[in-house]
Amino acid sequence: MKSVKNITQSTLAIKKSQFITTLIPCNDPSQINQLIQKYRADDATHNCVAYIVGGSIKADDDGEPSGTAGLPMLNVLERQELSNIIVIVTRYFGGIKLGAGGLTRAYSNAVVQALDEAEIVEKTLVKKYQIALDYHFTKKAEYLMRIMDVKLIATTYDEKAHYTLYIRDPAFLEQLKELTSNQFYCQEIGEDYI
Template sequence: MRHTVARPGMHELVVRKSRFLGCVEPVADRAQAQARVAELRALHPTANHVCWALPAGGDSAAVDDGEPGGTAGRPMLNVLRQQQLDGVLATVVRWFGGVKLGAGGLVRAYTEAVAGALQQTEKIPLQRWQPLACTLPYALEGVLRRELERAGARALAASHAAQVRLRFELPEDQAAAVVERLDEISQGQLLWHET
């Protein structure tokens, strides 16, 4: 089972005069991760490197940001993957202290910065959401809204025309059962749409 983190976690360490500030935080996608990295660059203009890693299915990334290839982003990504995390951005801001650490030293420092940040938060199961949409008669709107609320639906939106069109998201592992229950309640009066 894939996991995410409940909240951001941070960890700072100093290795031979170089300062490493590690952070892990949940992100929705690669675009949000890149925006967060840009924020960190602006927040820490004197930093030499802002390396980052993101396990996100086909949108994963491991960025060394000027460090020798494979010494920052890849080790950070490996820590996240070993913890079975998905949708979690790991960043390490580094200020160079004047002493070269070598490839092995860099790998250890970046790995430790991310592992330490993970210890400052907790892992939680990753909930995937399935978007759904249906059209229904006005008479059923209240009943369906109550049923969706009980099922933990989110992002509920409605548009009203000749009939009501509801758009919502359900936890992926519960969607089929909820759809079946809604069909029973409506006695076949729901028209499902592709989302």
């Protein structure tokens, strides 16, 4: 699956109108509305939106003539085979009308330009785990994480060391089992695209 690595913004000026494109990576459909509210500009003439997140697909013209903004933006995402992405094009009207064809080109070009500036990455679905182990295993466990390319998300300490991590290769858990003589706690707590 291809998506953008980071939130990316780009500005395109056409006949005195400003088209500010914001590309937002999003893996969780429940966050779509919150992210749109966060990155839309309340003082803008229009905040047109298109997204493909999981099975959720939407295009919104936000007051522009029907089919001239959201759908052309969505078409760009689909042609580039992107997913888990939200795109918002914020328009500040400059006083010159562009017509239906001009609007369609403007919104499409704004998204294309932003994608050219963004870092596109291949993301894979990876399982997320919570692991707890005794302190005397931490140095060896952390070394194993580094050599097996395990992505550490968070570490907390109380009576044990607790790690939250993404594990691509299940062989890591077998190695950890051997390293600790099976004296560790492990629970799968979800999965995410990384």
